[in-house]
Amino acid sequence: MSRRSWKHYQPNSLRDALEGCKDFARDRQNKSVERIAAEMGLADHWVLYKWLQNGRMPTSLLIAYEKTCGINLVSRWLSASSGKLLIDMPTGRQGQARDIQALQNQLHQVTGLLMDFYESKTSAERTLEGIHNAMQSLAWHRGNVQQHRQPQLEL
Template identity: 60%
Template sequence: MSRRNWKRLQPSSLRHALELCKDYAKEKHNLSVERIAERMGLADHWTLYKWIQNGRMPICLVRAYEAVCGINYATRWLAASGGYLLIDMPTGRNASAEDIQVLQQTLNDAVGLLLQFHAGKGQEADTLAALQQGLEGLAWHHRNIERHLQPELELNP
C-alpha cells in the first residue's frame, strides 16, 4: 500500500475535507474518531461520525477539529469554494534548493495536467487541484520574498 502525499491532496467537498482530516489523524497521529471527539470536548463521538458522514459541522468547531487532526482540509475547502487561495504564512526564511525543486515539480505537474485536459484526456478535478496547488506554491514564494527583509522567528516548540 502506498502512502498518501498529504500536501498534494485537495478536498472536493466539505464532506471529503472532513474525511481527509480524519484519515490524516488516523495515519499520522493514530487517532480514532472517538479520540478526536474526546479531544474536541464532545460528549458523544456519534455526533462527530454524523457530521463527517453528512459533511455538516458547526463552523465554530471546524478549527478545533482541524487542530486535533493536525491538518486544515476543511479550511482549505472553504477558502477554495469561495474562490480564494489558502497560503501558509511564510516567515521570510531563505528557500532551500529542495523547496524550489518541489515548486518546479508542482508547476510541471500542473502544466502537464492542463495540457492533457485541453487535449480531452484529463480529468477536470485533478487539473483544478494541481493548478490550485501550483498557484498556492507560487503565492507562498512570492510572499516569502516580500518578507525576506523582515524575517520572523519561528516559535515552534
C-alpha cells in the same frame, strides 16, 4: 494502495474535507474517531460520526476539529470554494535549493496536466487541483520574498 499526498490534497466537498481530516488523523497520528471526539471535548463520539456522515459540523468546532486532526482540509475547501487561495504564512526565511526544486517540479507537473487535459486524457477536477496547488506554492514564495526584509523568528 498508495499513500495520499496530504500536502497537495484538495477536497471536493465539505464532507470530503471532514472525512479527509479524519483519515489524516488515522493515518499519521493513529487517532480514532472516539479519540478525536475526546480531544475536541465532545461528550459523545456518536455526534462526531453524525457530523461526518452529513457534513454538518457546527462552525465553532471546525478549528478545534482541524487542530485535533492535524490538518486544515476544511479551511482549504472553504477558501477554494470561495475562489480564494489559502497559503501558509510566509516567514521570510532564506530559500533553499530543495524549495525551488519542489516548486519547479510542481509547475512541471501542472504543465503536463494541462497538456493532458487539452488532449482529453485527464479530468478537469484533477487539472484544477494541480493548478490550485501550484498557485498556492507560487503565492507562498511571493509572500516569502516580500517578508525577506523583515523575517520572523522561527520558534
